[in-house]
Amino acid sequence: MSSTDTIVHILPPLTNQAQVDETYKSKNVTINTQEVTDRPVLRRDNTGLRNFLADSQDNQNVGYDGEVDTLRRLGRFYNWILTFSVVTRYAFYILPVATLLAIPLSIFATIHKESNIKGIKMMGLFVWLEIVWSSLWIAKLCSKTLPRAFRLCCGVISAGTRKHSLMIKALEVPLSIVFWVIACWASIPVIAAFNPETDVTVLGSNVHWIRSLQKGFLASVPVACVFLVEKVVIEFITVNYHRTQFSARIQESKRRMHLFELLYEASTILFAPYCPKFADDDYIINTSLLSTVGKEIQNVTDLQTGTPIRIFDNLGRLGTGVTSVFGNIVSEVTGGQRVDSKSPHAVVSWALERRPASEALARRVFNSLVSEGNDALYQKDIERVLGPDNHHEAEEIFHALDKDANGDVSLEEMTMIVIELGEGRRAMTKSLHDVDRAIKALDRILMCVVLVGAGLIYGTFFSDNFFKNMSLYTTSLMSFSFAFAGTVQEFTGSCIFLFVKHPYDVGDRVEINNVDLVVEHISLLYTVFRRVDSQRKVQIPNIVNNGNWIENISRSQAMSEHFALAISAATTFEEIENLTEELKEFVLADENRRDYKSDIDVEVANVGDMSKLELKINLGYKSNWSNEKLRVARRSKFMCALLATLRKVQINAPGGGDVAIGDASRPAYSVSVSDEEAKISRMKYLDEKESNKYVKDKGI
Template structure:
């Protein structure tokens, strides 16, 4: 638009636009939740709307509103020192110097906060690009920006106090003024030491959290980095499949560079704000850390394969599949991609990433399943690493309690208290309370060693304790929260877990399961070998789920009635996914049932489908049976029941009187 020589109209237009903006401002739509208000909570006058508009329009106006009024109040004594009270002093120092030093104090905090916010972003875009290993330390700096600002602020107050206040004191001032200034300077030095100690404590927590997560996720991150490297290599040499809309290309993969940079910047600031409320490490976006998308061009291979949904992972898989598969072939073979890798070993490892069943070819479905699995593992790592760990937070609370005691001792020494007296009194107090807190301290120390040294499990791991299987839900300092198979929450003290045998399924490699069963006693060795051959044929077709091994062991033959056999179900992965393990187990058992039937091996009761043998019976005519019964009845009735010789037909009284008569002689 050409310039018309009347700039006043532009100024008036700007004023009108500004007035319309703050008149239409709604407190419900504030840029920060801290400044949002519902209808009716604030007065509806023009001044209130102007104030809320200014603190939300930008960080510059918000900080100006916070800084300027206090700065004006600080300079009131300084102005009075120039005008009406040029000789006014406080502890032998003119008011002007007090205003200058207080301005340094007030502005120093905001300057330290601004530097602590801006420096990590600058370092990430400069040093972080050239030295990738420094990114984690830059993230630590960003997470601890408030403590860094506090440390630099205390340093600025202590350093500026001597030249601005201490050296400006009147030499002839009397009383306690020199002692007061000296005491203030010592107190500022003590605050500087306390701020440094606090920063060291927070940095130690960051390091502990980093080591904690490094031990937990190092293997998974290494595997994920290798998978991403393979995808980047294949995508670099892939082709844009013309005429196909179901493959990944530049139009459906990433957004424009400004939008991507803006999103990354917002995510970084959001991560900083969240990390400021906690003392554990904000690890940020793990996908960005693994692939480097925050420092790469949006059209680079590494940025293109960093897809954000499972659907785009399938599009990526189809592009890779159709780019390298030979015309007319239904599968991808290792020789199709081997030339794109530096060695034959690297090509084998890359091909095994997609050929899960190890049958020598990769179908489109297998390629899609592998890419989706890589995408899900990337999201899982991102959620796990960015989650604030409860155990580290509890440890920080414990260290903060110790910090408060040490900080109190530092300030007491700065106030010219006797250090030996303080330590003696504090030691006496601890000795007196040892009977009360000794057991608790021992438990805390045991739990710290259990979590950060032994570290037997992570959140999400599927573990077995004794005979029960649980999923780790939350790790606390003194206890751990589990979910059992029924979904019930179980909380167990870490002191008890420290002495228990814990089986971790996620950290295990290929696992196996014994499967005992009984067969008929007449089962021969040849039948067992035939069963082994049948099962090996099945296992070779299911290489993705099982190892090709099947060994039959005759454990016992109790009472020579049955044969007790035992075999191992050798899975090709661990049991972290319970549903997948159950599905594979059912498949294996059904295959065993079919193989047993084919080789004629039956249970102890024999063939359940055998035809029953005929039952022999003799039929007798009823007339013959009836005639025999009548003859037997007549013979029974003709028998006479008369007494035989040797019977004594005398009653009891006759027997007694006879004996009495004989005894009278």
């Protein structure tokens, strides 16, 4: 039996959906489902099948081998020690090594008291090693408590110290290294504490190997400080970049999420989850883990009745109920904040990760809140559901949904808003991931610089002739500058372009050199785009984009478009006014007012060589052009309406508006006259032309 068959037969065979629902109702289980995401789940012991289901979406060549990744008894005991308390965790780290060091220490303190290294007793050396090992963890504890101490001391002066304490927390390892190196250097005299005749101080010693050890740790102090400065620079870039580029977007996304969670919660209060009216949408919203095995397994059909049953969805609903129960127990014991898998936040978050679930979520909320007989959602509908006490929340929710400000929200609008919210969250996550990878690449490059600086520092401490040869080293280095000058310039320009200018994020639609592109991936030295017209991938170095004009369409507000067309020179002003009125009626129609702005402008831009009129039409959309399908649909609809309107008001192309010569209604013919009559007619025309010339009366 395959693993798939095993999954299918977990539940007993049921004949129809009603029997499935009745089974769960009889158990008094509040049922919901949980969608699989790529988020890591902490302390997950059983990961075999779950990893197979997650990985099979990206790699079709992998297979589930049937083994379950479970922890043995020793592994569970190890996890218990690490998670029991801070004391047990640090004791588990410190005591084994300290015990190993205590064995030779006890030997040299009792049996071999006189053992020494060039006059220095071995007992003092191992005492110092115990101090070094203990000071490592003491330094770590100090750096771990430093953020709390900072908040405690500086919080009295200013309340906005959280971001600074978080930066200090991120610098825990570099600070620990600095504290530890200083402690090691300061504790070196302990080595000679059992040799009264030996002169060992912090600044020097008469023993050669101790003096070399002091030089090494003394040189390590500025090296550790340089390492700390490098990490401070990286952390400053990270914090400042995230605050300036993503803080507002994250807060806006969280606010919109909160508002939509209120709508979903109101929807579930009006209509319980999995009620007959919204059962299909709720199943789509709450797709369970086991339903990801395949569409063929998701709908299991009874052989006798042929009625599809949702075995996996119901299993997921039961699993979610059990998860919720255990979550309550754990949160009660630990005192932590519980994340309920049935909460509106969890359901909305999971639904936004997939387009079908987002569409189902929009349908459920819209159809449950809209008044009966209406095909649009109004502010009064939201106020009616939320209550009169939440008037401001209802107004804010409606303004967030009614982006085109036309006074109502259609199902298409709500669906588009929910899909855009999910896509924006995913794009923001990917952009943060790419930027973090770029910052890590910058960190690695700067670490190479720190490594070179560390070599120079150690050379200064251990070589007396280092400064004398510095000019020679500098000359040799400058002679090779031509080899890496371009690389340094590209690196510097790319850093400025990415972390200072930052003209786009992942998922943004931009226009570079009149080419429409979508940002796919951002790296430190290059960016990968996708062409809108051909879907081809384009990789452009950031140093090249640093000198280009970049139009970010996704960051733009509602955009407009100009249409230029040539019309007949015989067109009158009244006909142009009629065209303007007809186009205004088109954009103000009920089916179009959500797509176009009402202020459409029509103007005569030029008369050219007086054989035609150049007409210019300015059309305003109610959104930007980041959604290519929506832009194309709106533009095509307006172009068809424009052509129909031109024909309706009888505005013709240059030279048009009449039948062709030779037609029955416009026959072609010629008249023969004598030479004398032709000359007289020509002279008469010239005299009339001369007499009709405009002459300004200057007066006297």
